[in-house]
Amino acid sequence: MVSNTDLSDALAQRLSDSGLRSTPQREVIYNVLLTKRDHPTAEDVFARVKPEMPMISIATVYNCLETLVQCNLVRAVNFERGPTRYCPNLHPHAHFHDEQTGATHDIDLPDSLLGQVKSILPPNFDASSVEIIFRGKARPAA
Amino acid sequence: MVSNTDLSDALAQRLSDSGLRSTPQREVIYNVLLTKRDHPTAEDVFARVKPEMPMISIATVYNCLETLVQCNLVRAVNFERGPTRYCPNLHPHAHFHDEQTGATHDIDLPDSLLGQVKSILPPNFDASSVEIIFRGKARPAA
DNA sequence: AATTCTATTTAGAATGATTCTCATTCCTTA
DNA sequence: TAAGGAATGAGAATCATTCTAAATAGAATT
Structure with missing residues (x-):
């Protein structure tokens, strides 16, 4: 079984490979994406993270998602007009x-x-x- | 050679098939798309139409583009975030x-x-x- | 442990793209 | 020519996203 800590470690690794830090916000957001893989929007992610981290701001959600995309941990998808959707990137x-x-x-x-x-x-x-x-x-x- | 009138006729045909009217705005916009096929945004189209039709509004440009998409004369494409782009739809x-x-x-x-x-x-x-x-x-x- | 330096987060303002509202104009048909 | 619906236009409103600047948090150095 893959523990939560393993995932955090993997995330931390990828981030530091890019010269970035692992932060609670980045971890929680990445976890939210892994937990329910329904291609949520930034606002969806925001809503799911809030209960765990009520002070988080929507700007941070955008920042972190962009960071995860940069590290190739997450893929951003745009179907038609409307908000960007995010999925944790496994196989092609x-x-x-x-x-x-x-x-x-x-x-x-x-x-x-x-x-x-x-x-x-x-x-x-x-x-x-x-x-x-x-x-x-x-x-x-x- | 395909004349301008032919194109207008084809447009009028497609529109009336969908129970819609051919209007000067729809014609000019469709022509603009056919003339320079560089996947312009709605704002690009607006700018190209203005010289010919200075009173046209951006809302009309959006309306007409949407109408053309509905009639399958034009395809809307969304690469990444950013404005929707339009191309006149020929082959797949x-x-x-x-x-x-x-x-x-x-x-x-x-x-x-x-x-x-x-x-x-x-x-x-x-x-x-x-x-x-x-x-x-x-x-x-x- | 205190200091410094930089990364990150935050709230809120600003921007960009699109849609909405509604009054006006323009056909079409009666 | 009058009535009714379709289409347009101006501007307000909305939605998604980015920007700005100040506050905070971590890591590295003294």
């Missing part, structure tokens, strides 16, 4: 955006496909990342 | 976002690949559209 994955419910699902992305997708680029284009977003409706699984 | 295509220059290039998307990409979806996901965004740098072509 696509996103499926359910237009009825507004929910976002992670779709595992095979390496082979990633290669094929990149291969449609003309030779002078050098892609550092690829993002794939599906939109549609998800039938409830049987 | 991916977008390449040059991180150095901020420019966006259309990348032609073969049907076959589109199918392969869709095939990674579990059976209970029904995608009505797929969006592919590359990020990176484009070397100037030889």
Whole structure:
């Protein structure tokens, strides 16, 4: 089992790799993201962190999220207009955006496909990342 | 050669299909999008339309763009946070976002690949559209 | 342990993009 | 030509995000 302390250590490691400090705010925010992986907005994160840390400010939430993105611990996603959403970054994955419910699902992305997708680029284009977003409706699984 | 009138006619057709009217504002805005396909923002469009139609308001620009999107004549794209960008929708295509220059290039998307990409979806996901965004740098072509 | 230096946080103001409200104008059809 | 709905325009309002400047907290050094 992965303990809370392990996660904090991993976070601390990544932060110090980038010359940054581990702080209670950064830890709590990262934990919130790991706990409920529903692609929350900054305001969502703010609301979830508040009970634990009532004095935290929304500016800090934005700052910390940006920091986590910088450290490659978290990925920022923008579907359509509207607030940026955040997900803790594990494997490469696509996103499926359910237009009825507004929910976002992670779709595992095979390496082979990633290669094929990149291969449609003309030779002078050098892609550092690829993002794939599906939109549609998800039938409830049987 | 495709005349300006032809385009207006096509526009009028699409609009009336959706029970909407063709108006000078909608025509001018659509024309602006067709004339310079550099994925302009609403403000960009506003600036380009003004010389021709000085009384137009930014609210109308937003309204008209939204209308064109509704009629499937135009596609709205959101790279990262920041304003929505608009492109007149021809074939299915991916977008390449040059991180150095901020420019966006259309990348032609073969049907076959589109199918392969869709095939990674579990059976209970029904995608009505797929969006592919590359990020990176484009070397100037030889 | 006290001091210094810098990173981080905070509250609130400011900004940017978009939407809303509602009065006015413009078609369309009766 | 009158009535009714669609579309536009000006400005206010809202939402998401960033900025600013002051307060705090940590780490490193004395």
